[in-house]
Amino acid sequence: MIDRREISFVRRSAQDPCDQDGLAALLAAYHLQTQAEKGAAVADADRLPERYRAEVLDPDSAFADDVVLVALNGDAAVGCVVVTAPADGQCEVKRLWTVPELRGKGIASGLVTAALSHAAEIGVERVRLSVWQWRTDAIALYERLGFTATESWDGRSRLVCMERAV
Known part of the structure; x- marks a missing residue:
C-alpha cells in the first residue's frame, strides 16, 4: 500500500534524464486515455495525433x-503535471495525470498544489486550466483547490475552462 508520505513531488530537470521514460509513459497514458474518451481511440502512442x-x-x-x-x-x-511559462500574469496547468492504481492517494492534489506554489514563486497572478466535462473527478478536485469555471478561451466543445488567483 502506498502512503502519500512516500510520494515526493519534484521539478523535472532536462539535465537529469533518469525519469525521461517514466514521464513519457505518463504522457502516453494521459493522451491514450483522452483519445479514447473523445471517441478517437488509438492502439498506441505511435498513432497519437x-x-x-x-x-x-x-x-x-x-x-x-x-x-x-x-x-x-x-x-x-x-x-x-505541466505548468506553462507565464504570459500576461498567468500560467496554465495541463497534462495532470496519476497512474490509475494510485488514484485517491492525494497525488493529483499534491501535484496541483506544487504547481500553484511554483506559480506563486514566479509571481503569477492567476492559474488557469481546461478539463473535459466528463472528467468529473478532476473537476471536483480543481474546485476543492479553489478553481472556478470561467468563460472558455478554447473553442472545443465539452471543455470546461477554470481559473483561480494565486
Whole structure:
C-alpha cells in the first residue's frame, strides 16, 4: 500500500534524464486515455495525433519553456503535471495525470498544489486550466483547490475552462 508520505513531488530537470521514460509513459497514458474518451481511440502512442506524439517522444522539447512536476514513488514516476511559462500574469496547468492504481492517494492534489506554489514563486497572478466535462473527478478536485469555471478561451466543445488567483 502506498502512503502519500512516500510520494515526493519534484521539478523535472532536462539535465537529469533518469525519469525521461517514466514521464513519457505518463504522457502516453494521459493522451491514450483522452483519445479514447473523445471517441478517437488509438492502439498506441505511435498513432497519437502529431502534437501529442511529440510530447511523448520528446518531453524536453515539447515543454522546453514550461515546468514539469513529477510525483515519484521511490524512483518510479507515478504522476505529472505541466505548468506553462507565464504570459500576461498567468500560467496554465495541463497534462495532470496519476497512474490509475494510485488514484485517491492525494497525488493529483499534491501535484496541483506544487504547481500553484511554483506559480506563486514566479509571481503569477492567476492559474488557469481546461478539463473535459466528463472528467468529473478532476473537476471536483480543481474546485476543492479553489478553481472556478470561467468563460472558455478554447473553442472545443465539452471543455470546461477554470481559473483561480494565486
